[in-house]
Amino acid sequence: MENFTFQNPTRLIFGKGSIEQLNSEITPEKRIMVCFGGGSAKKNGVYEQVKQALSGHFTVEFWGIEPNPDYDTVMKAVALARENNIDFLLAVGGGSVIDATKFIAHAIPYKGEDAWQLAIHNDLIKESTPLGVILTLPATGSEMNHRGVLSRRKTKEKVSFISPFSFPKFAILDPVVTFTLPEKQLTNGVVDSFMHIMEQYMTSTGNSVLMDRWAEGVLLSLIELGPKVLADKTDYDTMANFMLCATMALNGFTGMGVPQDWATHRIGYELTILYGLDHAETLAVVYPALLKILKNQKMEKLAQYAERVWGIQSGSITEKADLAIQLTEGFFRKMGMKTHMKEYGIPPEAIDIIYNRLKKNGAVYGENKNVDAEMARKIFAESY
Numbered sequence: 326m327e328n329f330t331f332q333n334p335t336r337l338i339f340g341k342g343s344i345e346q347l348n349s350e351i352t353p354e355k356r357i358m359v360c361f362g363g364g365s366a367k368k369n370g371v372y373e374q375v376k377q378a379l380s381g382h383f384t385v386e387f388w389g390i391e392p393n394p395d396y397d398t399v400m401k402a403v404a405l406a407r408e409n410n411i412d413f414l415l416a417v418g419g420g421s422v423i424d425a426t427k428f429i430a431h432a433i434p435y436k437g438e439d440a441w442q443l444a445i446h447n448d449l450i451k452e453s454t455p456l457g458v459i460l461t462l463p464a465t466g467s468e469m470n471h472r473g474v475l476s477r478r479k480t481k482e483k484v485s486f487i488s489p490f491s492f493p494k495f496a497i498l499d500p501v502v503t504f505t506l507p508e509k510q511l512t513n514g515v516v517d518s519f520m521h522i523m524e525q526y527m528t529s530t531g532n533s534v535l536m537d538r539w540a541e542g543v544l545l546s547l548i549e550l551g552p553k554v555l556a557d558k559t560d561y562d563t564m565a566n567f568m569l570c571a572t573m574a575l576n577g578f579t580g581m582g583v584p585q586d587w588a589t590h591r592i593g594y595e596l597t598i599l600y601g602l603d604h605a606e607t608l609a610v611v612y613p614a615l616l617k618i619l620k621n622q623k624m625e626k627l628a629q630y631a632e633r634v635w636g637i638q639s640g641s642i643t644e645k646a647d648l649a650i651q652l653t654e655g656f657f658r659k660m661g662m663k664t665h666m667k668e669y670g671i672p673p674e675a676i677d678i679i680y681n682r683l684k685k686n687g688a689v690y691g692e693n694k695n696v697d698a699e700m701a702r703k704i705f706a707e708s709y
């Protein structure tokens with residue numbers, strides 16, 4: 326088992342009617358800026374509940390955080406927060422609103438000229454405005470983790486930032502607010518959560534008996550719940566279980582003592598910033614291909630996954646691995662995802678365009694740090 330430090334300070338408040346508790350989570354003297362996306366919160370009643378719960382507080386609203394939040398948008402929010410001497414932030418939305426609010430929290434007290442540096446050099450984040458979350462889309466785990474992802478469309482960059490200051494003080498999860506999610510976002514949420522576990526699980530065997538079983542438990546739950554979520558998003562217990570899976574898939578827990586991959590996430594960012602795919606769509610496009618290309622490296626774990634998650638007991642280790650890869654892609658497709666680049670109308674030249682960008686950037690990803698530009702090119706060619 327690898328050495329690790331685990332701490333998660335976010336208070337998780339879960340269940341029907343829990344938005345009411347917002348009032349007691351933020352002390353009355355706080356000057357709050359509430360951050361929203363494009364308007365779903367107004368349509369599904371979340372906005373009214375938040376207004377009601379904060380009726381005794383000073384609040385300013387910032388609307389218009391887009392999916393894959395943009396640096397220019399968040400800097401407008403930073404200006405509004407500074408003008409109003411804001412000392413508490415509340416994110417109401419999915420991963421994009423939460424991540425944007427995390428960045429706003431870091432940028433408000435930042436004295437440097439160029440706040441984008443905070444996203445690239447995370448050690449510059451030395452203080453932060455406290456934030457809380459009301460989650461409306463189970464997917465990213467951002468509500469209970471210290472990660473954020475920010476895009477900069479002008480320069481075609483999408484980067485992830487990590488800081489202990491990014492942990493929300495609290496996260497309120499009322500599964501009822503997910504009943505209005507469009508089918509596309511349900512599909513995205515299930516696949517993203519599944520992939521968060523895979524990134525922390527599908528490496529090598531024998532690192533942590535407990536974390537393997539935990540990861541397999543979440544994967545089995547998502548395989549069971551995914552089709553139910555699509556069949557009836559207004560079933561409270563289905564959505565509550567899905568919501569808990571999504572949070573637990575990326576709150577630091579699964580990662581204790583195990584090597585982690587994350588190559589699919591990182592090279593997938595390219596497909597979002599260049600071709601506009603949703604985050605989860607990029608994962609479904611990259612991952613089956615990555616597993617095929619890195620099958621030998623991940624063989625033992627693929628066989629364990631085949632046996633324990635997909636119930637495949639017969640065949641050679643290679644046959645088990647092959648079948649597990651097929652079943653994983655099959656699950657994504659059953660959830661309504663396309664799994665090949667060309668299905669999105671991405672031109673074949675994209676493979677070289679991405680290769681050149683990754684080559685220039687020079688980063689290497691994956692548990693063995695061998696997913697470089699060359700390897701990524703093979704993966705995208707396999708996916709195409």
Ligand code: NZQ
Nearest residue numbers: 362363364365392393419420421461465467472505506604
């Ligand atoms: O903007 P509004 O109008 O609110 O609509 C949103 C948005 O259009 C809508 N939505 C959210 N809750 C709803 C709803 N519609 C109806 N009813 C509701 N209850 O859903 C759309 C997508 O929202 P978004 O927040 O963009 O989706 P998601 O939660 O998938 O977040 C994606 C972002 O998170 C990053 C991604 O890269 C991407 O930028 N990630 C963040 C991570 C983290 N912080 O740990 C990890 C992930 O791997 C991921 O990279």
Ligand code: ZN
Nearest residue numbers: 465517521590
């Ligand atoms: Zn993700």
